[in-house]
Amino acid sequence: MEEANSIINPAASVSAGPVVTKKLFSQLTGLSEETIRGMINRGHLPTFRIGRHRLVNMALITKEALEADYDL
Template identity: 50%
Template sequence: MEKNNAPQVSATVPVMTIERFSELTGMSYSAIKGQLQLGNLPLFKIGRRRMVNIALLTAECLQSEEWS
């Protein structure tokens, strides 16, 4: 049986640090920060920390016309 090397993320993770999102997607930290600033990735602020809103991103992806 082949070993799955894909990163494992719990489906119940609603937000994720930019660093972790960078590791999992392969995008650079600066590219993600830029996409957050442009509003292309959903942002969730917890105090001073900025997190990628995985729950909203998932919902937007599932509702997109390209998915149907």
């Protein structure tokens, strides 16, 4: 059982809030921070500004995913 616990991705056990840093979003998705910055700059990821910090808006991503119509 000890071996199974050692191969679990530690980022998977992190609880994400409504907004997350680019670094945490990178860890959660496996994408590089540079890729995430590019996606933000091109408008592909919604962000939320708190002071001078721009955070990825996980709440909006989740809402849009739940409301989307998918072809099955």
